[in-house]
Each structure stands twice: as C-alpha cells, then as structure tokens.
C-alpha cells in the first residue's frame with residue numbers, strides 16, 4: 591500500500607484542476623450524460639453491454655473526444671497513484687512544459703512523435719491496455 595505523499599507538489603494540484611476543467615469541456619462537447627461516461631470509464635468490459643444502443647452510438651460518433659476523455663481520466667488516475675508525468679513508453683519524466691500544454695499527455699515528446707501517426711489506434715489501445723482495477 592503506497593502511503594500518502596508527504597510533500598505533494600502543488601503542480602499536481604494545478605494539473606488536476608486543469609484536467610477536471612478539460613473533462614468538463616469534453617463532456618459538454620460530447621453532449622452525453624456524465625453518468626454514462628463515468629460508468630463506461632469504470633466498469634469492466636462486459637458491463638458495457640448494459641449501456642443502451644443509443645448511448646453507444648453517440649459515444650462511437652464522438653470517439654475522438656471520448657478517447658481524449660479517457661486520456662484525461664487516466665491522467666487523473668496517475669495523479670492519484672503517483673505515476674503522473676512519467677512517459678508510458680520509455681518511463682522518462684515528461685517535460686513540465688509539455689504537461690503544462692497537455693496535462694493528459696501519456697508520452698514524452700519523442701515517443702509521442704513516434705506514436706503520433708497511429709493516434710487512431712492509440713484510442714483503441716487505451717481501452718484495452720488499461721487494466722480495470724477496483725479503486
């Protein structure tokens with residue numbers, strides 16, 4: 591069990607605020623109920639079948655925004671777990687400047703440039719790679 595961080599850097603609070611704000615913007619853009627997305631983000635894959643067809647189609651049409659929402663949720667999770675700001679690919683710290691511009695960034699600049707061409711695939715990988723953990 592990870593003990594609570596003794597000296598939590600205040601920059602993380604700033605990132606968290608920005609992520610929460612961005613999440614609101616994305617949710618408004620998606621025009622779907624937060625409940626639905628919260629469920630989709632947190633429940634196991636099997637349970638997604640319970641989400642109505644209309645909601646699913648709506649989410650599918652907005653898959654790009656939805657993908658970003660997932661990135662935001664992941665970033666918030668990483669803030670909580672203490673992994674925030676670490677590149678998921680090379681495990682190097684992501685530059686503070688980059689995090690300021692993209693608080694939900696998962697990769698450092700060089701890894702992102704490598705992955706950039708497959709952004710669409712990335713959204714899918716986001717869904718499959720993230721373990722569903724009970725929090």
Ligand SMILES: [Zn+2]
Pocket residue numbers: 677678679680681682697698699700701702
């Ligand atoms: Zn990297």
